[in-house]
Amino acid sequence: MNKIYTDKQVFNIIDDNKDLTLSLNDGQMVVINCFFYQIKDMNINIEQSNNSYLVINYAGYVHSDVNINMDVNVLGNGNKTVINVRTIDEKNHANFNVSVQANEHTINNEIVEDLKAINEDGTITFMPILKIDTNEVQAEHYATIGGLDEKELFYLESKMLSTKTAKEILKKSFIYNLFSDTFKSMLGEGKEEDE
Amino acid sequence: MFKIVNLTAKVDNRLILDNFNLQINDGEIHVIMGHNGVGKSTLCKIIMNDRNYEVLNGQVIFNGVNLHELPTYEIARQGIMLISQNPISIEGVTNAEVLRTALREMTNEKINIFDFNKKMEDICDQLKLSKDFIHKDINVGASGGERKKIELLHMGILEPKLLLLDELDSGLDVDAMRDVANFINEYHNKTKCSILIITHHPNIINYIKPNFIHVLDQGHIIKTGDAHLAEEIENHGFFGVNAMSEEGQDE
Ligand SMILES: Nc1ncnc2c1ncn2[C@@H]1O[C@H](COP(=O)(O)OP(=O)(O)OP(=O)(O)O)[C@@H](O)[C@H]1O
Ligand SMILES: [Mg+2]
Numbered sequence: 001m002n003k004i005y006t007d008k009q010v011f012n013i014i015d016d017n018k019d020l021t022l023s024l025n026d027g028q029m030v031v032i033n034c035f036f037y038q039i040k041d042m043n044i045n046i047e048q049s050n051n052s053y054l055v056i057n058y059a060g061y062v063h064s065d066v067n068i069n070m071d072v073n074v075l076g077n078g079n080k081t082v083i084n085v086r087t088i089d090e091k092n093h094a095n096f097n098v099s100v101q102a103n104e105h106t107i108n109n110e111i112v113e114d115l116k117a118i119n120e121d122g123t124i125t126f127m128p129i130l131k132i133d134t135n136e137v138q139a140e141h142y143a144t145i146g147g148l149d150e151k152e153l154f155y156l157e158s159k160m161l162s163t164k165t166a167k168e169i170l171k172k173s174f175i176y177n178l179f180s181d182t183f184k185s186m187l188g189e190g191k192e193e194d195e
Numbered sequence: 196m197f198k199i200v201n202l203t204a205k206v207d208n209r210l211i212l213d214n215f216n217l218q219i220n221d222g223e224i225h226v227i228m229g230h231n232g233v234g235k236s237t238l239c240k241i242i243m244n245d246r247n248y249e250v251l252n253g254q255v256i257f258n259g260v261n262l263h264e265l266p267t268y269e270i271a272r273q274g275i276m277l278i279s280q281n282p283i284s285i286e287g288v289t290n291a292e293v294l295r296t297a298l299r300e301m302t303n304e305k306i307n308i309f310d311f312n313k314k315m316e317d318i319c320d321q322l323k324l325s326k327d328f329i330h331k332d333i334n335v336g337a338s339g340g341e342r343k344k345i346e347l348l349h350m351g352i353l354e355p356k357l358l359l360l361d362e363l364d365s366g367l368d369v370d371a372m373r374d375v376a377n378f379i380n381e382y383h384n385k386t387k388c389s390i391l392i393i394t395h396h397p398n399i400i401n402y403i404k405p406n407f408i409h410v411l412d413q414g415h416i417i418k419t420g421d422a423h424l425a426e427e428i429e430n431h432g433f434f435g436v437n438a439m440s441e442e443g444q445d446e
Pocket of ligand 2: 235
């Protein structure tokens with residue numbers, strides 16, 4: 001069932017790690033797109049009350065030790081919460097605490113946490129936390145950490161792309177796949193360098 | 196000239212190629228046939244230096260260069276292109292992006308986007324492939340036959356000197372087979388490239404005329420003949436053909 005949200009707000013954040021604190025209005029939809037060429041410490045705190053829809057798409061490259069905390073508090077009923085994380089750990093350690101809490105006596109809430117990382121030369125810890133004090137909630141969470149796909153690398157190399165370029169292309173697609181075309185265009189996707 | 200000398204290779208600790216030899220002179224078209232699981236696709240992947248396969252002995256040489264010492268992309272840049280039996284799809288990476296990047300990296304020059312797009316569109320017309328695929332993700336949402344055509348679009352842009360076609364005919368309907376064969380024949384006439392065709396069906400040989408047909412068994416070529424060999428295999432099976440060759444040796 002696709003609800004139409006007349007009250008919709010989109011935040012597009014590029015390389016800005018200022019803490020973000022928000023309370024969604026009843027019936028409001030909020031999409032937060034975050035992209036970092038280099039991920040830095042950041043805290044995101046969000047409250048949802050009733051019938052709201054929150055989407056967080058967070059992606060970027062890890063180069064230094066960082067802590068990312070996302071905390072979503074679902075206070076009322078009929079909310080939807082979707083948190084997607086795509087990161088590539090090129091070096092050092094990244095720690096993601098992604099917590100969604102649904103309070104006692106709330107009903108009809110839906111929560112999805114989908115956290116994926118490609119680990120190149122660092123370490124990543126995903127802590128997907130679902131604090132759920134009610135049975136009346138539908139919750140799923142996934143956390144996967146892997147490497148680049150060998151078959152895809154072989155394929156691209158067999159089309160003359162150097163290993164370095166093939167890896168860059170696959171990493172970029174892993175991250176960019178998360179975002180809408182609008183946000184991708186803000187990141188320079190589709191920019192033709194040739195003339 | 197492309198030459199494989201005494202190639203012995205393992206996969207998953209099992210010997211697949213055992214003293215395999217093959218020579219393809221410039222411009223020649225060769226066909227390899229053989230039972231399922233005999234090692235035809237393995238041979239193709241070893242030529243491209245897929246690291247999943249362990250070469251124990253032997254050499255793969257193309258125009259005097261020993262390929263086994265090169266990474267896959269260097270082998271591709273030497274002019275060898277493999278069209279796999281089951282081309283994979285890659286989400287988030289478009290055909291145009293890969294081809295443009297490959298050309299730019301190879302030549303170290305800017306690509307004239309207008310000419311590049313025009314060339315891709317012309318190739319799509321020749322192959323009767325929807326032009327929409329040019330700017331779509333690699334093989335995503337493409338049927339088996341469309342994937343083969345998309346791979347041939349890559350071939351038309353990257354212009355290899357040796358083409359490895361691993362069961363190109365699987366997944367192609369009769370009309371598509373004819374269009375694809377016309378495209379390859381035209382490319383072959385124009386560039387005098389060499390071609391290695393892997394197939395189970397003599398039909399492709401009616402369209403693309405080979406100089407030699409080889410039968411692969413027990414890790415190496417056990418029989419070589421002309422185009423008639425494919426018909427013999429079709430009629431008598433690999434075992435029948437092998438038995439006939441052994442009778443011949445007795446005489
Ligand atoms: N990456 C791999 N890991 C393990 N075993 C493999 C791998 N690749 C191939 N093999 C095995 O090696 C043997 C040869 O496989 P190959 O794909 O080369 O056969 P083929 O001659 O191409 O067969 P077909 O006609 O069915 O395509 C098979 O037994 C297969 O199971
Ligand atoms: Mg095969």
